[in-house]
Amino acid sequence: MEKIAIVNGVRTPFVKAWDAFDNIPAQKLGALCVTELLQRAELDSRLVDEVIIGCVGQPSEAANVARVISLLAGLPQETRAYTVSRNCASGFEAVTSAAEKIRCGVEGIVVAGGTESMSNMPMLFSKEAATLFLKLSRAKTFPGKLKIIAQMRPWHFAPTPSLLRGLTDPVCGLNMGQAAEVLAKDFAISREDQDRFALESHLRACGAAEKFREETMDVLVPPAYRVCVRDDSGVRKNQTYEALQKLKPLFERRTGTVTAGNASQVTDGACALLLMGEGKAKELGLEPLGYLRDYVYVGLEPSRMGLGPVFAIEKILKRNSMRLQDIDLFEINEAFAAQVLACLRALACGEFAKKYFPSGIPVGEIPREILNVNGGAISLGHPVGTSGARLVLTCLKEMKRRSLRRGLVTACVGGGQGAALILER
Numbered sequence: 001m002e003k004i005a006i007v008n009g010v011r012t013p014f015v016k017a018w019d020a021f022d023n024i025p026a027q028k029l030g031a032l033c034v035t036e037l038l039q040r041a042e043l044d045s046r047l048v049d050e051v052i053i054g055c056v057g058q059p060s061e062a063a064n065v066a067r068v069i070s071l072l073a074g075l076p077q078e079t080r081a082y083t084v085s086r087n088c089a090s091g092f093e094a095v096t097s098a099a100e101k102i103r104c105g106v107e108g109i110v111v112a113g114g115t116e117s118m119s120n121m122p123m124l125f126s127k128e129a130a131t132l133f134l135k136l137s138r139a140k141t142f143p144g145k146l147k148i149i150a151q152m153r154p155w156h157f158a159p160t161p162s163l164l165r166g167l168t169d170p171v172c173g174l175n176m177g178q179a180a181e182v183l184a185k186d187f188a189i190s191r192e193d194q195d196r197f198a199l200e201s202h203l204r205a206c207g208a209a210e211k212f213r214e215e216t217m218d219v220l221v222p223p224a225y226r227v228c229v230r231d232d233s234g235v236r237k238n239q240t241y242e243a244l245q246k247l248k249p250l251f252e253r254r255t256g257t258v259t260a261g262n263a264s265q266v267t268d269g270a271c272a273l274l275l276m277g278e279g280k281a282k283e284l285g286l287e288p289l290g291y292l293r294d295y296v297y298v299g300l301e302p303s304r305m306g307l308g309p310v311f312a313i314e315k316i317l318k319r320n321s322m323r324l325q326d327i328d329l330f331e332i333n334e335a336f337a338a339q340v341l342a343c344l345r346a347l348a349c350g351e352f353a354k355k356y357f358p359s360g361i362p363v364g365e366i367p368r369e370i371l372n373v374n375g376g377a378i379s380l381g382h383p384v385g386t387s388g389a390r391l392v393l394t395c396l397k398e399m400k401r402r403s404l405r406r407g408l409v410t411a412c413v414g415g416g417q418g419a420a421l422i423l424e425r
Helices: 026-041 065-072 090-103 127-138 142-150 162-166 176-186 191-207 241-245 278-283 302-319 337-348 350-356 387-402
Strands: 004-011 050-054 080-084 109-117 219-221 227-229 267-277 290-299 329-332 406-413 417-424
Touching (some): 004 090, 004 278, 050 090, 065 109, 090 387, 267 278, 290 302
Parallel strands (some): 050 109
Antiparallel strands (some): 219 227, 406 417
16 A cells, blocks of 8 residues: 655644633634645645544534635635544544545545644533523513523523533543543552653653744734744743642542643644655655554543553554564653553553453553653643644654654543554654
């Protein structure tokens, strides 16, 4: 089969929710990225066959946000576009969906990526409150409206952020933070270990600030366009272990270990990648960043969804007759420090392998010096629909700098899934 080339990529800086990007909806963040991508690649937009975008909290005002992004970015109206959602792996899903279409000969050139404005996810009212609001809007007389208002109570005016509801698994009933607490207990991961991992994420991201400038674009903030955002805003340059230790647990107040400091940040951001077959890239005189060799998705117990990377890594290495030693660089999405540390322990654990792997053999230990070398979602943030595409871009850029051959990017997925992609140069 023809190799799938990832020719170029760009992302916005990742900005903490309700901050500088508060007034930029997901469709505009995505459109900025797609426009910048085509300019950097010096590619005529008329050559793009399709746009595929991952998004978890699709804007209510922009149904099929990928299509809206395509049009806002100035692509011809004939260009097809659709949106995908696989929770935290939505950005991966966009990339692998593009690869499938190219390999099948359905499309020649595809823009794939992700967008998420967690600042603008809607607030949800209870069904009872929504019914009363609807009746109020339909009441035609003043006495009729008063009658409806008299039935309202204070709790009817207390909405739930859709972000919180979306991050709670409807099957096991646990939110993502509670699922991380399960893994912390299963693998005896201490609060100290989690905070040290989080500190390392910030230190590495601080050291990579100039590197990130190679993959990010400047964003002028509306409506005045006087503020220009150039860097990821969640990276704490002065973060200390002592400061992390002072934070209180978020999800289990008395016995928990997961805090806001050792969890991924709620963030806005978008990313876009340009994919095509190797032959098409040569025809257009474009030098790829790298190639997508293979990918897998797996399912597992929802309450332990954080272990998704373990099963995905085991499966993709086996399918490609590889070992961990054949991979030069790893990116594991840092949903939570406890989750990444649990994955590292599970991959090397003989008892875990005997219980869960067909071979009964542990995958092995991932050296920390080649894992998330530029930090991860704990420091950079996790705009859920975008992170998969960001991991691909960051990994390929670092592989190029180090002249490495193979990289592996992976993430846990809410609902009990995992995803892994092998990238090559």
